[in-house]
Amino acid sequence: MLRMATPVYALGQGTGPLRGVRVVEIAGIGPGPHAAMHLADLGADVIRIERPGGAASAGARQTDLLTRGRPSVAMDLKNPRAVSAVLDLVATADVFTEAMRPGAAERLGLGPAECLARNPRLVYGRMTGWGQHGPLAQTAGHDLNYIAISGMLHGLGQSSDRPHFPSNLVGDFGGGSTYLVIGILAALLEARSSGVGQVVDAAIVDGSAHLNAMLASMLAGGNAREERAANMLDGGMPFYDVYETADGKHMAVGSLEPRFYAELLDGLGLTDTAPDRFDPAQHAALRSALTERFKVRTQAEWSSVFAGSDACCTPVLPLTEAAEHPHMSARGSYVTRDGILQPAPAPRFSRTEATLGSGPTVAGGQSRAALEAWGLAGVDDLIESGAVLQVDPPGTG
Numbered sequence: 001m002l003r004m005a006t007p008v009y010a011l012g013q014g015t016g017p018l019r020g021v022r023v024v025e026i027a028g029i030g031p032g033p034h035a036a037m038h039l040a041d042l043g044a045d046v047i048r049i050e051r052p053g054g055a056a057s058a059g060a061r062q063t064d065l066l067t068r069g070r071p072s073v074a075m076d077l078k079n080p081r082a083v084s085a086v087l088d089l090v091a092t093a094d095v096f097t098e099a100m101r102p103g104a105a106e107r108l109g110l111g112p113a114e115c116l117a118r119n120p121r122l123v124y125g126r127m128t129g130w131g132q133h134g135p136l137a138q139t140a141g142h143d144l145n146y147i148a149i150s151g152m153l154h155g156l157g158q159s160s161d162r163p164h165f166p167s168n169l170v171g172d173f174g175g176g177s178t179y180l181v182i183g184i185l186a187a188l189l190e191a192r193s194s195g196v197g198q199v200v201d202a203a204i205v206d207g208s209a210h211l212n213a214m215l216a217s218m219l220a221g222g223n224a225r226e227e228r229a230a231n232m233l234d235g236g237m238p239f240y241d242v243y244e245t246a247d248g249k250h251m252a253v254g255s256l257e258p259r260f261y262a263e264l265l266d267g268l269g270l271t272d273t274a275p276d277r278f279d280p281a282q283h284a285a286l287r288s289a290l291t292e293r294f295k296v297r298t299q300a301e302w303s304s305v306f307a308g309s310d311a312c313c314t315p316v317l318p319l320t321e322a323a324e325h326p327h328m329s330a331r332g333s334y335v336t337r338d339g340i341l342q343p344a345p346a347p348r349f350s351r352t353e354a355t356l357g358s359g360p361t362v363a364g365g366q367s368r369a370a371l372e373a374w375g376l377a378g379v380d381d382l383i384e385s386g387a388v389l390q391v392d393p394p395g396t397g
Contacts, residue, residue: 011045011373011374013045013355013357014040014042014043014044014045014355014357015043015352015353015354015355016041016042016043016044016345016349016352016353016354016355017042017043017349017352018039018042018043018044019043019044019352020043020045021039021043021044021045021094021095021188022044022045022047022092022093022094022095022374023036023039023040023044023045023046023047023093023094023095023096023097024046024047024049024086024089024090024093024095024096024097025046025047025048025049025070025097026049026050026077026086026096026097026098026099026100026105026110027048027049027050027051027054027055027072028055028098028099028100028127029055029056029057029099030066030099030143030168030172030173030176030177031099031127031172031173031176031177031180031204032097032098032099032127032177032180033048033055033066033067033099034066034172034173034176034177035097035125035127035176035177035178035180035181035184036048036070036097037065037066037067037068037069037070038177038181038345039095039181039184040068040069040070040357041069041345041346041354041355041356041357042345042354043352043354043355044095045070046069046070047070047071047073047089047370047371047374048067048070048071048072048073048361049073049075049077049086049089050072050073050074050075050363050364051074051075051076051077052074052075052076052363052364052389053074053363054072054074054363054364055363061360061362061363062360062362063340063360064360065340065342065343065359065360067360067361068342068356068357068358068359068360068361069355069356069357069358070357070358070361071358071361071365071366071369071370071373072361072362072363072364072365072366072367072370073364073366073367073370073371073388074363074364074367074388074389074390074391075367075387075388075389076386076387076388076389077108077110078108079385079386079387080109081382081385081387082382082387082388083108083109083110085371085376085382085387085388086110087109087110087114087115087118088376088377089371089374089376090115090118090119090122091118091119092119092374092375093119093122094121094122094123094188094191095122095123095124095125095184095188096110096115096122096123096124096125097125097126097127097180097184098110098125098126098127099126099127099128100128101128101137101138102128102131102132102133102137102138103138105126112124112199116197119197120195120196120197121191121195121196121197122197123184123187123188123191123197123198123200124197124198124199124200125180125183125184125187125199125200125202126199126200126201126202127176127177127180127202128201128202128203128204129141129142129143129145129146129171129176129203129204129205130146130203130204130205131201131203131205131206132201132203136149142168143165143168143170143171143172143176143204144165144168144171146171146175146176146204146205146208147165147170147171147175147204147208149205150171150175150204150205150206150208150209150212151208151209151212152170152171152175152208152209152211152212153165154226154228155215155226155227155228155231155234156170156228156234157228157229158228158229158234158235158241159228159229160227160228160229160230163228170208170211171204171208172204174207174208174211175204175205175206175207175208175209175210175211176202176204176207178207179202179206179207179210180200180202183200183202184200187200218231232256237256237283238277238283238286238287238290239253239254239255239256239261239264239277239286239290240253240254240255240256241253241287241290242316243290243291243294243295244291244294244295245294245295245297245298245299245301245302246295246296246297246298246301247298247299247300249298249299249315249316250299250315250316251294251299251302251303251306251313251314251315251316252313252314252315252316253290253312253313254312254313254314255311255312255313256312259310260310260311260312261277261311263309263310263311264306264311264312264313266311267302267305267306267309267311267313268290268293268294269293270289270290270293273289274286274289275289299315299316300315302315303315319334319341320341322334323341332344333346335356337356337359338359340359340360344356362391363391364389364390364391365391365392367379367383367388367389367390367391368380368383368388368390371388
């Protein structure tokens with residue numbers, strides 16, 4: 001069950017396993033806010049610090065789900081009073097996160113030395129593409145570049161001519177924010193036993209390389225080739241691929257095991273005619289047979305045929321349709337909050353259920369309330385000085 005929290009900006013509102021953990025987030029883009037969203041989904045009290053006017057966003061701020069679950073405080077971090085206020089927040093925090101180029105936080109006076117001096121138990125999480133050191137550390141880059149040099153991009157896609165990339169899911173969110181969260185949780189656990197914090201250097205290149213552990217194993221064992229569409233799980237096998245249906249949609253086939261493959265052939269009506277799948281020389285003929293057969297019926301018809309079976313044959317759905325799939329719907333994997341369809345917090349917990357907190361926030365819309373909730377003194381004076389900006393949400397005042 002997913003609990004919907006009312007958008008009240010006070011500490012301790014989360015119900016997940018991180019309830020009571022305090023996080024100071026210096027707003028960035030992509031994997032940085034995604035990690036902070038995940039921590040907030042899991043119950044942490046996250047306060048988002050961003051520049052006046054707001055951090056860069058992938059789209060309209062009112063629908064930017066990466067800002068959900070925590071209040072926004074607008075600060076001018078070029079103002080020494082704002083930096084001092086952040087350090088006051090750090091003094092009572094468990095975690096600090098930033099996603100700037102190496103050295104940028106230090107130049108602001110918010111580097112590990114300053115923060116750990118104020119709070120020796122602090123877990124200081126750093127999110128970058130290239131990492132804190134190395135020849136490329138100070139250069140620009142994006143998801144595509146990080147997965148390119150980490151060995152991930154080369155094998156993606158089913159075309160022998162060129163690799164294809166799955167948006168920015170593998171680098172930014174797979175190798176990036178996910179590994180930042182893992183690192184933060186591990187460091188938090190260690191800090192509770194040692195009493196000493198540390199810096200977590202989460203680099204997208206490192207996480208992406210780590211995701212490739214199975215391929216490294218297969219290469220070492222001689223069970224894979226560094227070619228696209230030539231291996232078990234990359235479309236090289238006709239029984240693990242995507243096929244077009246009569247209505248131009250697609251079905252995903254993952255019938256690896258013999259008994260699952262037998263169910264696939266039974267559903268397709270090819271049990272007695274399909275070429276031998278264990279003979280590589282027959283793979284082209286088998287792929288042709290599967291291609292022709294799937295084009296006979298629509299996606300909905302094939303979905304009905306394979307519903308509840310072990311054929312490992314499922315429809316390829318866009319996000320809006322995925323939310324309506326009976327299984328996804330039964331689990332509540334997607335929810336609608338304030339008119340926005342969005343993924344629910346994950347994973348699930350048997351006792352400390354997750355909370356879907358507040359929706360996307362206006363930059364600086366909760367500056368006063370959030371800082372006061374964290375116990376910061378002199379908030380009105382900070383606002384009057386310009387170090388902090390309080391922005392009234394649209395339609396108020």
